[in-house]
Amino acid sequence: MNFDWSVLISAFPDLMQGLQVTLLIALSGLAGGIVFGVVAGVALEYGGRISNALAHVYVALIRGTPIVVQVMFIFFALPLIAGIRISSIDAAIITIIINSGAYNAEIIRGALNSVPIGIQEAGLAMGLSFPAVLAHIIAPLAFRRSLPAMGNQLVNVVKDTSIFIVIGVGELTRRGQEVMAENFRSVEIWSEVAAIYFLVISAFALGLRLLERRVRLP
Amino acid sequence: MIEFRQTTKSFGDHVVLRPTELSVKSGEVAVIIGPSGSGKSTMLRCVNALEKINGGDLLVNGISVLGSPADVRQIRRQAGMVFQQFNLFPNLTALQNVMFGPIQVNKHSKFEAQEAAETLLEKVGLFERKNHYPSQLSGGQQQRVAIARALAVQPKLMLFDEPTSALDPELRQEVMKVMQTLATEGMTMMVVTHEMHFARQVGSRLIFMENGRVIHDGEPTALLSSPPSERFHNFLQHVQ
Numbered sequence: 107m108n109f110d111w112s113v114l115i116s117a118f119p120d121l122m123q124g125l126q127v128t129l130l131i132a133l134s135g136l137a138g139g140i141v142f143g144v145v146a147g148v149a150l151e152y153g154g155r156i157s158n159a160l161a162h163v164y165v166a167l168i169r170g171t172p173i174v175v176q177v178m179f180i181f182f183a184l185p186l187i188a189g190i191r192i193s194s195i196d197a198a199i200i201t202i203i204i205n206s207g208a209y210n211a212e213i214i215r216g217a218l219n220s221v222p223i224g225i226q227e228a229g230l231a232m233g234l235s236f237p238a239v240l241a242h243i244i245a246p247l248a249f250r251r252s253l254p255a256m257g258n259q260l261v262n263v264v265k266d267t268s269i270f271i272v273i274g275v276g277e278l279t280r281r282g283q284e285v286m287a288e289n290f291r292s293v294e295i296w297s298e299v300a301a302i303y304f305l306v307i308s309a310f311a312l313g314l315r316l317l318e319r320r321v322r323l324p
Numbered sequence: 325m326i327e328f329r330q331t332t333k334s335f336g337d338h339v340v341l342r343p344t345e346l347s348v349k350s351g352e353v354a355v356i357i358g359p360s361g362s363g364k365s366t367m368l369r370c371v372n373a374l375e376k377i378n379g380g381d382l383l384v385n386g387i388s389v390l391g392s393p394a395d396v397r398q399i400r401r402q403a404g405m406v407f408q409q410f411n412l413f414p415n416l417t418a419l420q421n422v423m424f425g426p427i428q429v430n431k432h433s434k435f436e437a438q439e440a441a442e443t444l445l446e447k448v449g450l451f452e453r454k455n456h457y458p459s460q461l462s463g464g465q466q467q468r469v470a471i472a473r474a475l476a477v478q479p480k481l482m483l484f485d486e487p488t489s490a491l492d493p494e495l496r497q498e499v500m501k502v503m504q505t506l507a508t509e510g511m512t513m514m515v516v517t518h519e520m521h522f523a524r525q526v527g528s529r530l531i532f533m534e535n536g537r538v539i540h541d542g543e544p545t546a547l548l549s550s551p552p553s554e555r556f557h558n559f560l561q562h563v564q
């Protein structure tokens with residue numbers, strides 16, 4: 107077969123629209139996932155019996171089921187149970203936030219746990235409340251500690267957006283499939299889609315590495 | 325200033341501090357010695373409520389360690405603590421470590437905090453190192469920064485838990501000298517240490533602990549020159 111370069115150009119605008127949706131989902135998932143992850147991670151590490159149990163159940167449920175099943179449940183089953191209809195894009199965003207939040211929770215719990223007790227006690231011993239110690243002493247150190255693992259998790263979030271093809275969200279993978287259904291140029295289209303994912307993920311990874319270097323301690 | 329009233333502390337059913345009566349007055353330097361595991365650290369940590377006591381009471385400047393969380397924070401503000409392992413904040417420079425308490429605890433402005441912190445670093449002889457991170461300082465320098473950090477919140481008494489034990493012998497003197505200066509300025513201090521010459525020269529009280537009990541409590545030179553018990557005598561031969 108011959109590789110038709112012009113297909114790459116004609117498909118490009120459609121794929122860029124798909125990329126926008128992918129980035130919308132991924133960035134929402136990143137931001138919301140960090141919020142969920144911090145709340146659940148703090149509950150895992152410091153929570154009372156109830157909040158700790160809730161966080162454990164949340165993490166276990168999400169990590170114990172495939173993300174495809176999670177989004178199917180939220181998009182198809184939840185409306186029947188709760189009587190609320192949501193769009194496919196909203197279902198995708200909710201799923202990615204809840205899903206990445208559970209993985210982030212474990213990372214954040216580990217990072218909080220890595221801060222030496224003595225350093226926390228130094229803060230308490232000068233008269234800070236525990237929440238203040240958490241915010242001003244533990245958090246900056248745990249943040250640095252969590253960066254490499256959070257970086258991996260962020261990359262997974264970008265890649266995981268492609269599974270939302272199953273509920274018809276017009277993200278990058280779905281757009282690729284649509285274009286291909288019209289022109290039957292699967293080699294060109296999937297090469298291009300792969301290249302776009304690769305460039306976006308590499309850019310994220312590079313940004314994270316720069317951030318890691320910036321906050322590294324002497 | 326510090327009053328132990330039948331204070332007890334256990335971890336589970338392991339009794340670490342047996343009913344203790346002890347009072348340290350303002351301006352006193354109480355040096356605490358005793359074998360490892362005798363409860364010296366626990367005693368200090370009860371004073372600023374890093375350990376919760378199980379029985380009796382313990383008053384610091386009239387406030388009970390059994391009081392409200394606000395009372396406990398008040399006690400901790402008044403009782404500065406210096407740890408064996410320094411425990412500096414590794415993400416902050418020496419200056420930022422010393423400024424931390426005044427800004428976060430006393431709510432001083434950054435400007436005020438910096439002036440005071442620079443004065444304190446000057447006092448412990450580390451003004452030139454103010455922009456170094458803990459990892460860029462020697463152990464003795466880190467411990468002096470830790471002392472400055474504790475002093476920065478303007479405590480009324482200071483607790484030292486083996487402040488030189490993690491240091492090479494040649495670095496101990498610089499830390500001891502800072503502590504001696506503090507003592508001559510009239511700071512109330514409880515010091516757990518094995519440095520007998522510090523006990524003799526700087527201490528106004530010497531407290532010997534064993535098995536969670538205060539065995540001897542008296543004037544350092546007198547106790548050291550004529551040990552009142554066989555046990556104490558043997559212990560001294562071990563540390564000297």
Ligand SMILES: Nc1ncnc2c1ncn2[C@@H]1O[C@H](COP(=O)(O)OP(=O)(O)O)[C@@H](O)[C@H]1O
Binds near residue numbers: 358362
């Ligand atoms: N957090 C803790 N949990 C259980 N046991 C402890 C704890 N801290 C100290 N201990 C025990 O209490 C005893 C006294 O410890 P400590 O006060 O550190 O002694 P010292 O400082 O005189 O060496 C030891 O037997 C130690 O094992």
Ligand SMILES: [Mg+2]
Binds near residue numbers: 486
């Ligand atoms: Mg000890």
